[in-house]
Amino acid sequence: MSNAAIRRIGVLTGGGDCPGLNAVIRAVTKTAIIEYGLEVLGIEDAYLGLLEDRVRPLGRNDVSNILTLGGTILGTTNKVNPMKYRTGTDADGHPIIADVSDRAAATCRKHGIDVLVCIGGDGTMAASYGMQRHGIPIVGVPKTIDNDLMCTDVTFGFTTAAQTATDALDRIHTTAMSHHRIMLVEIMGRNAGWLTLHAGLAAGADIILVPEIPYTVESIAQAYRRRAEQGKKFTIIAVSEGAAPREGEQIGEITDDPVEPLRLGGISEILARQVADKTGAETRATVLGHVQRGGTPCAYDRVLATHFGSAAMHLAAAGNWGRMVAMQEGRITSVPLEAVAGQQRLIPANHPLLAVARHTGVSFGDEEA
């Protein structure tokens, strides 16, 4: 298919919610219409919309006033991958999983979609292979509040989520000071600690626990005691939901009662108990949860999302298919989809912000006694 043949663009949003999705949809749509004179079709609820043929035209008015809105006007789901789709159950009641990418591709063809712009995380990018194999050109736009996608230094939504987490830490700071408590705030990030690291630094957290750096409770307790010696009566701990202790320590091994650990929720609540036991200090845990995924994107993310969306449309129009937009070294560029799918960008041990944090007095719970 040559560039000249492009007449119609499809766009979908996949995966978890993320501030800035609508800004990308708007930029893709406006650039397609204004710069290239193309038609744009919106797919509802990610790949599910292709399987169920829920596709609608997007005009300029459809994307008016959506720049500031959180969420996605197209809907999304993080449960549908056409390559591994549950088509029914067998005689024994086990689910039948099949690759139905051809059905999704057929919907694209039915509507005359020449290129499909997929806004999503590594799952969405991985699902696009099935589409490409069935002849549907793909252009990807990276999306994750966790900032853990490969090949791009930053994704839209991350800066907003970091701001939301920072605002929460700021609020909790005043309570920690007033009550002389250890306050733990649990921040999203199962495998990558970017959000916790940035929000922790931004809010002046005293201890930052990320999945990449295994902690010991003893090290956390010592950081608390060092502060106490300096006259600081409170401590703020920013902890990723995926933070984990060093090998040899066990999460939840805090009581002989087998049910006790189960009463506790995420890592922050378990740690709150463990740290209280070790220090005698009063501790409290707060799990930020879904507030980190929603709301209006911050100015930075609106600009980035608009830039990504416009750049994706240029890739689509230029025939640069099978690629994902990326931000590298301060510039918008693109990378092959296969370099991204199914991988995760973790905080490397030599990342400069880790040193910045340590040099300004932050503990990562890994210091030896």
Added chain:
Amino acid sequence: MSNAAIRRIGVLTGGGDCPGLNAVIRAVTKTAIIEYGLEVLGIEDAYLGLLEDRVRPLGRNDVSNILTLGGTILGTTNKVNPMKYRTGTDADGHPIIADVSDRAAATCRKHGIDVLVCIGGDGTMAASYGMQRHGIPIVGVPKTIDNDLMCTDVTFGFTTAAQTATDALDRIHTTAMSHHRIMLVEIMGRNAGWLTLHAGLAAGADIILVPEIPYTVESIAQAYRRRAEQGKKFTIIAVSEGAAPREGEQIGEITDDPVEPLRLGGISEILARQVADKTGAETRATVLGHVQRGGTPCAYDRVLATHFGSAAMHLAAAGNWGRMVAMQEGRITSVPLEAVAGQQRLIPANHPLLAVARHTGVSFGDEEA
């Protein structure tokens, strides 16, 4: 003691953190110094500061730039009541509880404190009786983000906390819409649902569950289904931490596995499971927690806290002791401390906002099928 004899005012903050404490401290201090030419002493960490003789002078510069700060520069604790103080353990290791109000009163006398301004909730007000019995005049300032103190229509901190909860609901709204989910947001309020009612109304929650109105899961499910029939694919539920089912239903009776309920945290997580089971919809729970107690007070609360603080100082100077500042029918007034202590103001069944909510389509989970 005649009014003329007053030379020195003490001020303390008790109970949980609440936005606006510093604004009250500032107004008490400034009014005392500017209007009455008195000296002000700050007691650290509520009544604990009186027991441990931690008292410091507060001058105009000490209260500069604290109006906007969350928390309290004096520190607080919600664990110390001089009337029921743990003085040690007996031979069997049981705690010895004694009334040490005389010790607290002695500290006041030692520092020449003529009147003690106590900023706190019903616990702090109750503790003041011991002080009064030992001859220390008390003036109270009501404090609770839950807004459940008797005799005052509103307390500082409540409007800020309602705004914080509303902001969180707004953020979660976009995710609910994008994912077609039922999102539950758990808001503070063990016995009184004011915070949930106001935030729920402000954020356009579809279902509001408060302790005063027992719910049934079936009624919640029906509210969801009615929305679905109208084409609404998502539902927002604002739920007080103290919300409870109608008699006959049991919290947590959701599985045969005895450990399962324990895995779940607060009421929002239990309900998330129950509602998912009954509706087949995807559900998610978020517990807002301590973010509701901290942060800079909103403009409304800064004005109210300043008004309360200044009014408390006038009571103290006028010899109107044993009273608490209050807001009634839009005016600042005062009420006897005994009318407040140990009671709670719940949402009455005929409160107009309940009707407003129902008339604009809100379900309280108590409607019959």
Added chain:
Amino acid sequence: MSNAAIRRIGVLTGGGDCPGLNAVIRAVTKTAIIEYGLEVLGIEDAYLGLLEDRVRPLGRNDVSNILTLGGTILGTTNKVNPMKYRTGTDADGHPIIADVSDRAAATCRKHGIDVLVCIGGDGTMAASYGMQRHGIPIVGVPKTIDNDLMCTDVTFGFTTAAQTATDALDRIHTTAMSHHRIMLVEIMGRNAGWLTLHAGLAAGADIILVPEIPYTVESIAQAYRRRAEQGKKFTIIAVSEGAAPREGEQIGEITDDPVEPLRLGGISEILARQVADKTGAETRATVLGHVQRGGTPCAYDRVLATHFGSAAMHLAAAGNWGRMVAMQEGRITSVPLEAVAGQQRLIPANHPLLAVARHTGVSFGDEEA
């Protein structure tokens, strides 16, 4: 017309923009449909929509997701009063002004509007007389960010605007401190100083200038000098756009050059010059302007606007016409339209917040040397 005969409600928004208009529209519409089973028609652009027959039905979906939006989905104008409408120009080119209320009323009748809910300020309320005279029942909802409507203690939008102005004052505070400057912030309010008083108190302004209290530049300068003697190197002045000097002083009499005063904009810039001349201090003025009128309403205003809207619908349904919803002594009630129209509620000299301000060290620029 009896209550039983009501089938259709019209709603319009008039006057300047105000946060919460959409919340009122939503509450009127939902209450009409859910509680009374009525139809609702929205009039576009205030009375202009009645003159130009721009009327559209409002269903539940039309008011979905508008609770959080600033502005009004119906549009507004503050330039059209059917009682004094410019119908053309005479032979000499002078405008012909006529009462065309009958034309507006005819549009109501054409669409079967039984009661018209008018959300607006004193201008909108005054315009409603023409409608009533022509047989259209009116129910009013008070709207003004200035909070200067008679017979209601508070209007929706005011608390949001006060918050916006407070946020701006907070921002400017840090600059004033860092640069040791006198910073003047000009806040809306031509005749009434409510917004400036509340925002000034909330932000800890050192000097508050309102239309109700004429100032002298000398008094302002002295307040600055008193602060300087206390070691305070900066001063924050919150000034209403309608603030004015005491008789005998002239605005702008600051130079022999007749053009010079004209270079300066509002009162804040004139005062910045005058105060700099008198004190030798560096001064800067900021005019907040239209940012005070827009944006999402705060939680307090969303609840109040919803309450107002629902209450207005009850008045309409009960046949309590010719009345405006009001908040008095902490309760929603109603007052006759004639008690409101064409009047303004100014800050009375004995308003308690004035005393609160003075007792906490605020100058109103009226103190004698």
Added chain:
Amino acid sequence: MSNAAIRRIGVLTGGGDCPGLNAVIRAVTKTAIIEYGLEVLGIEDAYLGLLEDRVRPLGRNDVSNILTLGGTILGTTNKVNPMKYRTGTDADGHPIIADVSDRAAATCRKHGIDVLVCIGGDGTMAASYGMQRHGIPIVGVPKTIDNDLMCTDVTFGFTTAAQTATDALDRIHTTAMSHHRIMLVEIMGRNAGWLTLHAGLAAGADIILVPEIPYTVESIAQAYRRRAEQGKKFTIIAVSEGAAPREGEQIGEITDDPVEPLRLGGISEILARQVADKTGAETRATVLGHVQRGGTPCAYDRVLATHFGSAAMHLAAAGNWGRMVAMQEGRITSVPLEAVAGQQRLIPANHPLLAVARHTGVSFGDEEA
């Protein structure tokens, strides 16, 4: 001077206020103490503090809880350059300007300051030459909300200021829509339009006017008319304070009355008049002013400022003097001070965001008819 000899670091903040100054001071101080065991001295009010010997020690407690504060705890001034200092007046009353850098350097030597960390804009960097000539090693940290310093892609404070301007544009958006107006918002930037470009893009402004792209009023009017043809009744214009018309057009040539233009304030008010005349539309101007310089820094800027401050301390300790910290291609690096001083980084004609804006429908007021 060898690295080994360093024992004491001086730090000062110069130029206009900027969110994040305190975060840099904190990071410099903490890194100096924690990582290098050095002493830190804070200079008050930029170079003025060196001329007046106002220097104070900064310990860890002095920089506690300042991360979130706007402004600078050290004070600042943008009026003192030791190389061009007004030392008095001559017989004719003309100011005597002299280079008193030696006096500033003497203060450094008196206090044993081995390296001076200067946080400021191009003026502050230029003033540092005098210090270096007199033997005081300098390390620079770039500061400007305008983002117009050479050799660094971004400065702390810019992202916060862009957010503040975006928030204001968002608020004004709802009013523009409701009133069908053209709303102009004037944003800081005398020579460089970065702030206006970013905020304009982030808020979905329809027209963006920056100093780098001369406009014509006719082009602006046409952009408005094109929107009107698409049914859009309002237009948002983000305009830099330094925006200027194309050669041949004159600012303010809007009336025969010579005084008229003087009545009008900045460029936004002049344009409001001109555009109203040309389009017949209702226009309103808002000048954001100093609110853009103050307030708590956003999370992004807190991290960046902390990174800059820590990096500056490493330069100081490593003997890499005469250099300024910079962000280039997503990495922290350093550049010689002489590459920065006295220059400005303008938006280049080929900057990608200009294309992004045009492709998404933004007019820069320079399009031909």
